[in-house]
Amino acid sequence: MTSFQGSNASTKVPTPQNRLMFQAFEWYVPADQRHWARLSSQCVALRRLGVDLMWIPPGCKASHPQGNGYDIYDLYDLGEFDQKATRPTKWGSKEDLLVLAKRVEECGMGLCWDAVLNHKAAADHTELCMAVEVDPKNRLKEIAAPKEIEAWIGFSFPGRAGKYSSQKYGSKHFSGTDYDAKTGKVAVYRILGEKKAWAKDVATEHGNYDYLMFADLSYEDDEVVNDVKRWIDWIGTELRLKSIRFDAVKHYSSGFLKDLIDHLQSTVGKDWFLVGEYWRNSVKELEAYLETLEYKLSLFDAPLVHSFSDISQEEEGDMTTIFEHTLTKSQPKFSVTLVMNHDTQKSQSLELPIQPWFKPLGYSLILLRSEGYPCLFYGDLYSIQGPHPKEASCNGRLPDLCLARKFFAYGPQHDYFDSPTCIGWTREGTWDRPDGLACIMSNVGSNAGKAKWLKMENLARLKAERKATRKTAKRQEQSLATVVTEAGGAIINATTTVTQGIADLLTSVDLSTNRTTEASEPSQTSIAIVEEDYTPESSEDEPSPPSPPPRLPVRNEKRMYVGINHAGEVWSDIMEGQKGDVTIDSQGYGQFTCVDMTVAVFVRTNAAQRQEFGRL
Numbered sequence: 001m002t003s004f005q006g007s008n009a010s011t012k013v014p015t016p017q018n019r020l021m022f023q024a025f026e027w028y029v030p031a032d033q034r035h036w037a038r039l040s041s042q043c044v045a046l047r048r049l050g051v052d053l054m055w056i057p058p059g060c061k062a063s064h065p066q067g068n069g070y071d072i073y074d075l076y077d078l079g080e081f082d083q084k085a086t087r088p089t090k091w092g093s094k095e096d097l098l099v100l101a102k103r104v105e106e107c108g109m110g111l112c113w114d115a116v117l118n119h120k121a122a123a124d125h126t127e128l129c130m131a132v133e134v135d136p137k138n139r140l141k142e143i144a145a146p147k148e149i150e151a152w153i154g155f156s157f158p159g160r161a162g163k164y165s166s167q168k169y170g171s172k173h174f175s176g177t178d179y180d181a182k183t184g185k186v187a188v189y190r191i192l193g194e195k196k197a198w199a200k201d202v203a204t205e206h207g208n209y210d211y212l213m214f215a216d217l218s219y220e221d222d223e224v225v226n227d228v229k230r231w232i233d234w235i236g237t238e239l240r241l242k243s244i245r246f247d248a249v250k251h252y253s254s255g256f257l258k259d260l261i262d263h264l265q266s267t268v269g270k271d272w273f274l275v276g277e278y279w280r281n282s283v284k285e286l287e288a289y290l291e292t293l294e295y296k297l298s299l300f301d302a303p304l305v306h307s308f309s310d311i312s313q314e315e316e317g318d319m320t321t322i323f324e325h326t327l328t329k330s331q332p333k334f335s336v337t338l339v340m341n342h343d344t345q346k347s348q349s350l351e352l353p354i355q356p357w358f359k360p361l362g363y364s365l366i367l368l369r370s371e372g373y374p375c376l377f378y379g380d381l382y383s384i385q386g387p388h389p390k391e392a393s394c395n396g397r398l399p400d401l402c403l404a405r406k407f408f409a410y411g412p413q414h415d416y417f418d419s420p421t422c423i424g425w426t427r428e429g430t431w432d433r434p435d436g437l438a439c440i441m442s443n444v445g446s447n448a449g450k451a452k453w454l455k456m457e458n459l460a461r462l463k464a465e466r467k468a469t470r471k472t473a474k475r476q477e478q479s480l481a482t483v484v485t486e487a488g489g490a491i492i493n494a495t496t497t498v499t500q501g502i503a504d505l506l507t508s509v510d511l512s513t514n515r516t517t518e519a520s521e522p523s524q525t526s527i528a529i530v531e532e533d534y535t536p537e538s539s540e541d542e543p544s545p546p547s548p549p550p551r552l553p554v555r556n557e558k559r560m561y562v563g564i565n566h567a568g569e570v571w572s573d574i575m576e577g578q579k580g581d582v583t584i585d586s587q588g589y590g591q592f593t594c595v596d597m598t599v600a601v602f603v604r605t606n607a608a609q610r611q612e613f614g615r616l
Contacts, residue, residue: 015430018405019373020050021112025057025091026379027342028386031066036092036100043100043107048612049399050406051376053243053273054104055112057342059091063122066090068342069114070247071121071214074157075231076164078238083159084122101239110242112273113235117228118248120169121214125154126181129171131189139188139198140207146192149180153191153215164234167227169215175199176216195220201292203250203280212251219256229263236268244269246297249276254292261296275299275336279343279350281306283325290334298334300341301327301372305352308339308365312358316446318420322365332371339363340377346388357597359393360401360575361441364599367405368439369425370413376402400574400613404601407609408437414561416440422556424592428563435607436563438571438582440592441599442556557593564588571602574613581605 024039039056046054058069061077065086073084080094081087091097104111129151133144155169175198176190188211190198198210199219210216217224235241244264249257261274274297278289283303290299304326311317327335339362343350354362359380366374380393392398411428422442429436562571566584573579578600582590594600603610 012431015410015433017052018050018409019052020367020402020405021053021055021336021373021375022046022051022381023055023338023341023375023377025068025342026377026384027068027345027348028384029057029090029378030385031090033088033090033092034096035090036096040096040100040103043103043109047107047109049376049402051109051402053110053112055114055243055245055375056100057091058114058116058247059089059097060116061089070116072116073120073122074155074160075228076234077157077160078235081159081163083157097239105240110273111239112243112245112275113239113241114245114247115232116247117217118212118252119214119216120155120174123152123154123215124156124158126150126152127154127171129153130192131177131180132192133187134190136188136206138207139190139209139211142190148182149177149189150182151177151189151191151215152179152181153177165227165230167223169224173218173221173224174215175218175220176211178211178213199253199256201254202252203278203285205250205280209251212248217252219253225256225259229260232260232264232269233267236264236272241269241272243273243275246274246276250278250280250289254289258293258296261293265296273298278302283327283330286327287330290331295334298336298373299327300375301335301337304328304335304337304366305339305344305354308358308362309352309354311443312355312362312446313353314446316421316443319423319441319443320417320420322423323371328372335372336375337366337372338375338377339366340380341375342379345379345384347386355446356393357446358443360395360397361443361599363394363398363401364439364441364601367401368409368427368437368601370409370427374405397575401601403609403612404437404574404603407433407607407612408435408603411436412563416558416560419556419558422558422594424558424560426560426562428565434565435604435609436566438560438562438590438592438602439599440556440558440560440594440602442594442596444556445596556596557591559589559591561587561589566604570605572605573600573602574610575599575601578602 025035029035039054058072059078060069060072061074061079061081061083062069063071063073064084067090069089069091077083078094078097079088079092087093101111127150128148130146131149131151132142132146135141135143151171153169153171153174157168171191172193174191175196176188178188179186180189190196190211196218198208203209219225232244246257257276264272276289276297276299278286278299279302280286281303286299286302304323307322307324307326311319311322323329328337339359340354342348344352346353363380366372376398379390381398383392384390394401408429409427410433411430414426416424421444422440424438424440426438427436562584564587567586567588569584571582571584571590575598577598578594582592582602584590590602592600592602
């Protein structure tokens, strides 16, 4: 056998384990103040899956006890002070949070904090200020004369009483708000005053997208800037953070964020992993933002999620283009890949539906390839609750895909994106992680095609059931005729009764609606119709039910190269959807297959790590 040719083979540099981020919440996690404890109990299992970074929700005090933290009230209250009708946050107390932080560190993972820096909510009192109403569809257009409004923009944090920070907030610290308590009018108001204007270095949607919600912070004010810098130093030390997710970055000054990153990298966060949420289905905008920030952070690949959503809902969409116009293709080193998050789940502001059959394909595309830093979603790994509950995705096999990343997704990658409905790729492995893998997936039969097939299959099944019922009824009639002949007229009444019962059964099958209806009171007419239907099976008047469609399932095949060092090995599918083994030939190729609308992931059958699969 030829010596191993994978990456790092000549230098013998150890191959680091693949990284995996975990978003440790979904929107409808119960507001029972026990989520920090739940996550603490899962740390060991998550690390076994290969998770190295846990992104937790914004644990600062929200506007009310059930708030998820994006309605942020106080940066410095992590569930420690009695404010906004609660001491703990929705997620738990500060004590529980500190336990979680320690547990994450002990298990060899890092903690990622969700920093909400765009606004503040649930002010402690109102203040009078001058403001001008602007067009919500074009925030650069004033639609009324300036006037004095009464705005909820006074933050004194009385429950905290100056602990950790003495900074209080008022009208000078904000650039906009959405409510005038004087008139009760809800609108977008730009607050007027010295150094007061929308930030210019923000997204240009709606003319200027500085204002998002609540009381909009102004980073033109030095007190705001300095307080946030103090906070990031404080929380980084308090929780031993290794990462920050910056929420809603397109809504506040990119210049401020760049300055903040420079600050934290010189103090507590020299080696932190930083990622921004700039949610826009435009790779050009994401690329421009990365350039503006001088590539000091990564971004979530929103265009990729849009691509997943589109492909999953199209009828046999072109999967060869699935990475076109995505950050993962243009800037893979700065792309955080994902299938779903708390904002894209059903009924949320950025909802992007992804059909359940596509989830295993989507996760394979982000977990098993070399590009991007994949992020696993809590709702897909565990479940989604709330008004639109969902069980864990991927038929419970998502942990196995994570393990495949941890153990096998290493080394040179060979792509086979050569068919619109069936794509694949392989990983050769490395000198110290030699196993490699082969992944093949198909969307043949998806959505409209699948729906049509299911409708035809259902109709054929119902017609076959009706034919079987008629045959049973015919046999019963023949048997009753024999009884009548032998026993005479005494049996006639019983025959009539049974015949009526058979009529009831047959007329209850309603093919037009694909359901069984309640049998009606038998009548002479209904009996006559049933008897007319009772023609011999060989009669030319009896239409035959249509044959089921010939295609299901379709086997999708690709001859793919996995490396000559694997010649002679026997591989099989860890997802267990594709039966049978694949023997790698002397040239390092295997003939791999998958079933319609599935993904198959082949690895060496006797690989030592395969005993881990199906256990988590």
